[in-house]
Amino acid sequence: MVLAQLGGSISRAIQQMSNATIIDEKVLNECLNEITRALLQADVQFKLVREMQTNIKKIVNLDDLAAGHNKRRIIQQAIFNELCKILDPGKPSFTPKKGKPSVIMFVGLQGSGKTTTCTKYAYYHQKKGWKPALVCADTFRAGAFDQLKQNATKAKIPFYGSYTESDPVRIAVEGVETFKKENCDLIIVDTSGRHKQEAALFEEMRQVSEATNPDLVIFVMDSSIGQAAFDQAQAFKQSVSVGAVIVTKMDGHAKGGGALSAVAATKSPVIFIGTGEHMDEFEVFDVKPFVSRLLGMGDWSGFMDKIHEVVPMDQQPELLQKLSEGNFTLRIMYEQFQNILKMGPIGQVFSMLPGFSSELMPKGREKESQAKIKRYMTMMDSMTNEVLCS
Numbered sequence: 437m438v439l440a441q442l443g444g445s446i447s448r449a450i451q452q453m454s455n456a457t458i459i460d461e462k463v464l465n466e467c468l469n470e471i472t473r474a475l476l477q478a479d480v481q482f483k484l485v486r487e488m489q490t491n492i493k494k495i496v497n498l499d500d501l502a503a504g505h506n507k508r509r510i511i512q513q514a515i516f517n518e519l520c521k522i523l524d525p526g527k528p529s530f531t532p533k534k535g536k537p538s539v540i541m542f543v544g545l546q547g548s549g550k551t552t553t554c555t556k557y558a559y560y561h562q563k564k565g566w567k568p569a570l571v572c573a574d575t576f577r578a579g580a581f582d583q584l585k586q587n588a589t590k591a592k593i594p595f596y597g598s599y600t601e602s603d604p605v606r607i608a609v610e611g612v613e614t615f616k617k618e619n620c621d622l623i624i625v626d627t628s629g630r631h632k633q634e635a636a637l638f639e640e641m642r643q644v645s646e647a648t649n650p651d652l653v654i655f656v657m658d659s660s661i662g663q664a665a666f667d668q669a670q671a672f673k674q675s676v677s678v679g680a681v682i683v684t685k686m687d688g689h690a691k692g693g694g695a696l697s698a699v700a701a702t703k704s705p706v707i708f709i710g711t712g713e714h715m716d717e718f719e720v721f722d723v724k725p726f727v728s729r730l731l732g733m734g735d736w737s738g739f740m741d742k743i744h745e746v747v748p749m750d751q752q753p754e755l756l757q758k759l760s761e762g763n764f765t766l767r768i769m770y771e772q773f774q775n776i777l778k779m780g781p782i783g784q785v786f787s788m789l790p791g792f793s794s795e796l797m798p799k800g801r802e803k804e805s806q807a808k809i810k811r812y813m814t815m816m817d818s819m820t821n822e823v824l825c826s
């Protein structure tokens with residue numbers, strides 16, 4: 437997973453510090469230097485890393501911490517808070533309201549995944565009862581309209597675009613008007629990919645924004661973006677009022693630190709992440725559970741939600757009752773193994789438990805573990821049948 441290596445390095449630095457008998461200035465500095473190195477290696481912008489280090493040092497004043505204070509926990513919490521601060525500027529993004537038309541404009545660098553993400557965003561809301569529509573204002577890339585049309589048709593979402601009109605402003609305005617008349621409540625405008633060096637394309641984006649007056653501009657960013665991330669993201673923010681970020685390709689193995697910098701540059705929250713090429717590989721983004729899992733600190737609330745999702749409500753009290761009576765049968769064990777498999781990729785589930793960073797369960801090994809559990813299941817299946825039949 438993206439950023440897994442960074443998470444692993446930070447966790448190791450904290451662990452090494454914990455192993456020290458006394459946590460003094462020297463030990464803290466060593467830990468922070470290690471974290472700084474990891475962040476820089478992962479492509480996080482230098483200025484951001486410096487700021488983070490200064491803030492942590494300000495918060496963790498070892499002289500002021502009375503004996504008996506759990507210094508390790510305080511330092512770990514400070515690192516956690518600083519990473520959260522990068523990903524969440526503290527002000528929520530505009531939230532569209534069902535039944536009331538909202539215009540959402542997608543912008544970003546070339547190939548960042550805008551068109552794919554527009555459809556994912558529309559599909560996600562459509563499943564929740566919204567009436568979304570897609571407008572293709574990308575007249576720059578040949579094939580952009582065809583791609584959007586194909587995605588929209590597959591998801592049964594209405595779309596608007598043109599093969600002949602070359603003015604994206606005109607298409608965007610016409611599309612938005614059309615879908616407002618059709619009472620669509622989420623009108624999504626896809627725009628061309630561009631870099632800050634392309635002044636004319638930036639001016640064009642500004643014009644589309646001015647003409648359609650979007651309620652929210654979403655900056656779509658590829659997680660593998662490197663050192664140039666901060667400046668590019670800042671240029672977008674200065675041209676149009678970016679209000680939220682979606683980070684794509686989180687299923688890859690990119691270093692991901694550039695993405696952290698770019699998020700900081702937009703001063704806007706990450707609202708979703710893309711985790712694959714398919715329409716439903718799209719997740720709501722929550723900062724705290726994400727950073728918690730990244731640092732191997734677990735995500736108990738996410739884990740409990742998963743359990744509630746897979747163990748049917750009516751079976752939960754019965755299961756607890758049996759367990760409290762020490763009544764743990766082969767049948768219960770079998771059913772619980774089945775439930776674990778329903779919880780999704782095993783790596784994702786493990787990363788919710790404290791002590792497991794996603795680096796410890798890389799993608800390749802997830803399949804291996806899932807296969808092992810499946811083999812246990814088959815074994816358990818025949819054992820259960822044998823016991824029940826005898």
Ligand SMILES: Nc1nc2c(ncn2[C@@H]2O[C@H](COP(=O)(O)OP(=O)(O)OP(=O)(O)O)[C@@H](O)[C@H]2O)c(=O)[nH]1
Pocket residue numbers: 544545546547548549550551552553574577580627628629630684685686687688709710711712713
């Ligand atoms: N693995 C993975 N691939 C993705 C994800 N999101 C998009 N892609 C792929 O990234 C490539 C580029 O996506 P597009 O949606 O065409 O990107 P774009 O930003 O619209 O491209 P331009 O219009 O040229 O700027 C495609 O091959 C997508 O399938 C993701 O979350 N994970």
